[in-house]
Amino acid sequence: MSKKKKLDVIDFLTDLRHKDSIISTYLTARNPLLSNVANFAKAKTLSVSDKLSLLVAKFSFEEVQRVKDCVVESRVEDPVLLSEGLSADLDLCSALLNILHPIPAQQDSSSCSTSSSSSTNVSNSNIISTLFAPPVSYCIHCDKHLTRHHPITRVKYFTLRGLQWAKKVTLRCRSCKTVYNWNEYGSDATYWQLYEGKRRPSIEANDSVFFSRELFDFQCCLANHSWVSFSGFTESFNDAFDLSKKSGTGLTAKQVSSAFLIGEVENELRDLCQLDMFKLKKRDADIDKVLEAIENQRLLNTYEHPNCHKNCHAKGCGRVFVADGIWKLSFPHCMFKLQNEVCGIPVPSLPNVCTKSPAYGKAFCPEHCALAEKESIPTVLRAFLQYCVEKKVDAVTAVAATSQVPAAPSFIQEGPVSAPSDDVIGVPCAATEVGTPAPDLVVNEDAPDAPVDNETLGRVEDVLVNLPSSTSSVGSVIEAQGVSTFLRQHSSNISSIMAACIEEKPSSCKKDTGCKKRLQKWARGHLFIVRAGGHIEFWRSLYKSESPSQVFLILLSWLDVHLKSIPATEWSNLAVVYDNMCHLDNMIVARSPLPLPAPWSHMWYDLKKCVDRLHIRNHTDAHCKVKYHPKDHLEDTDNTMICEQTFVWLSRYKKIVCAMPKHRHLFYIHRMVKRRNKYTAKCYEQGDDPILPVVKSVNTT
Structure with a gap:
């Protein structure tokens, strides 16, 4: 066993004196720095860690962390504005802005009506750690310095951790009268638009309520996978965090609905690269005009599916397209008669x-x-x-x-x-x-x-x-279903195509097309086209009934877009599956090439056409079971049940969307379809199969 080394008292005292000298030197150097925070914040000899350490020594770790988080999140560049919004020390705000921002912050006291140079101590229940301010300090149009538009207000901030209190400030350019809010800028005289760059980390539901981006995404995912309504999410959130609507601290369904609409409209506009909101929004009520413009864009396109996974392709994706109508989702429309x-x-x-x-x-x-x-x-x-x-x-x-x-x-x-x-x-x-x-x-x-x-x-x-007729085509069925573009391209052949949309000898198969008798006019539902792998390709609204002529024209408008990227020699490899194919393909117009220029004359004639495996058993016509049986047109692995499986998921939105007016109804479904397609692609990329409900009966419409 080794002997313990004896303590050398002289060496120990010498080392202790040396460390005391270092500490004394540090304190001597620190005191003048702490007396003038602005100097050491700009000092190039100190590292960022040294500067933050000095700030912690003077203001405490919690206070520095609070202001630092707000600077990073809100991107406020005005120290006076930051100090007033957070009730924090002005020197601390200036120092953190100088440390964290590569460009020195502009300390112009004229940008605010009042200023505070001393730290204000507040109780823990009223500590403000978030300041919602525009991401710019200078006007985007005229480069003039922005001034405060309204006094700083206290707002609710709902996050995954519950309710927090925050401050909000709105800026304004006195030169061009442009107002800068948290997520948009503009004026009622011109129009409002979104900021360029990344999405803001929070969503402004209304003037006094904000949602964190994480909470918003969580609510959208719950709606997409669990069919949670706005009121259902509200009650769950308030119950989880013990909040009460009567006390003014609880969440309301209207606030959740507003956050969903504003957040999803922003997501859609960024996807479309339309940050100017089509130059339609001049006031809050104009959001419905923006929704109408988004719907017009949707009618011109299909949902892209650029990267098809091998597991998705194995189910028939790209070759098999299943069409069907869902009647449970509908909306009221005008009772006026309007000719097409x-x-x-x-x-x-x-x-x-x-x-x-x-x-x-x-x-x-x-x-x-x-x-x-x-x-x-x-x-x-x-x-x-x-x-x-x-x-x-x-x-x-x-x-x-x-x-x-x-x-x-x-x-x-x-x-x-x-x-x-x-x-x-x-x-x-x-x-x-x-x-x-x-x-x-x-x-x-x-x-x-x-x-x-x-x-x-x-x-x-x-x-x-007997009501007077209207000559306007706006609001007609051909405009609402997006088939007007196809018809205008072939206007000389409209009469011959539509006149032949009848069955010369109707099939004996009985198919309910859903002609519901109602006093007030309601849409009949929607026609969906789904790839066999689960990707939703296309959908359009139906009116009065799921009539063969209406379905046929919708399918032609879809094929007119989809087949442009496919050589005409490969059209015969594609299959369209529809439960009422016997009546649809039995129309006079479908039994021969269309009266269109080549190769579009064969856009329907060359396709494989059959009935899905679920509904073929209900067809009574023997000729139908021979001509349209899926076993003669498809592979055994092709999923012809995909539309019914999709409808089991989609039909559960009935209680949510049937209470909405038309454009909000369509926008909600559109965003849920986009999120569903994203989820489907993500599952295939991760080696999993998307979760699809089991179809227990044919009664899914």
């Missing part, structure tokens, strides 16, 4: 309806409300339906008076409406001349599939047919 025309040429065989959203509580869109009011026809939904009943009752009463036979009463029940009211409203009609009470018009808002008798429907249709 392209270049002055009528387009028959399509629903003659206006697809615009009705004004709030009205039967018609704003444009057609004006036309109806000129004819002294009420436009409020219940008043209009009451008008239709009373007009018919008057006509029946006149006939009864001449024939001495009393008019028979009847009962009217209606499906969904969008007018603001309680659950069930009874509207009394006028009494007949012989004293028999006229029927009550009962409008049940909570019964989207409530039956409507033919007599009631006829009364409404009689009034609609």
